[in-house]
Amino acid sequence: MNANLIDKNKSQINIVLHEREQMKASRQENTLEKTSPLHIIDKYFSSFVGLTHLKNCMKEIYATKLINDQRASHGLAVEKQVLHMIFTGNPGTGKTTLAREIAATFFRLNLLSKGQFIEAERADLVGEYIGQTAQKTRNLIQQAIGGVLFIDEAYSLARGGEKDFGREAIDTLVKQMEDFSDQFVLILAGYPKEMDRFLQMNPGLASRFPFKHTFADYSVEELMDIALQITMEKQYELTAEASWKLKHYLRKQLAQKERHFANGRCVRNLIEKAIRMQALRLVNQGNYNYNDLLYIDIDDLSFTD
């Protein structure tokens, strides 16, 4: 490496380290607020960028649980918390990832007895002949007792109209979510427009979900934070130039009108591809040191615009 290159790399390292220090400092600020038991929620959800509404909602639920425990110990009436939720958002906005985290968190907070996460779609609930659907749906709920049942693209249950067995699945869900209201959490997820239409057509269903979360598309800054988060988890770092190239690319993607841009998932895919490109570069290069192994360079980002 010549002297110029070393200097350039040093300044890149400084910039990236600075960003990391900032991230660590803000995390420490959060963890310093140890006076409130609610700081545990910040800790559990610290790897998720944005989503303030959902994080606040988790605090609301945990606070209610803590106070209910106290009320019960004073002999006061306590209402069971019904925690069924609806998630709407475009592809890659974090619906599945967050639902999985909620299952784990509710288990740790003693809001769910087992914390298993069961992901289902139409075919897991809807049968092919009369009587099969109710049984299939009930079986699935039995598996989910103590945890979270996550039904993706929930509107597909209403796909075939009145005579379709999907209707039977919805009716069974409604009955079971009341019968086992505090024993499992049902999360229905899907894309915004389709979900809105589905819920309007099924008002009896919609009113049984006390929590509705909209997962908005991420801004360029948030997507960059997600990239930083993913690289940090994998113990890689982006050089300043790579970081700049990624930001420029994301900005262009978001500016396109007819975009099919999958938010966080797209960022994850870009980073994972870059990691493979870095490996290829290093193997071809033949000799490499600690920094070579750590840094994703501008050339490892293979997109061109």
Ligand SMILES: Nc1ncnc2c1ncn2[C@@H]1O[C@H](COP(=O)(O)OP(=O)(O)OP(=O)(O)O)[C@@H](O)[C@H]1O
């Ligand atoms: N707020 C966030 N913070 C950190 N990473 C995120 C966030 N949102 C999404 N991601 C990343 O994006 C990836 C895709 O998220 P996920 O699969 O949960 O999206 P989704 O909304 O379920 O998409 P789809 O509707 O296509 O199923 C995840 O692997 C995660 O790494």
Ligand SMILES: [Mg+2]
């Ligand atoms: Mg998903």
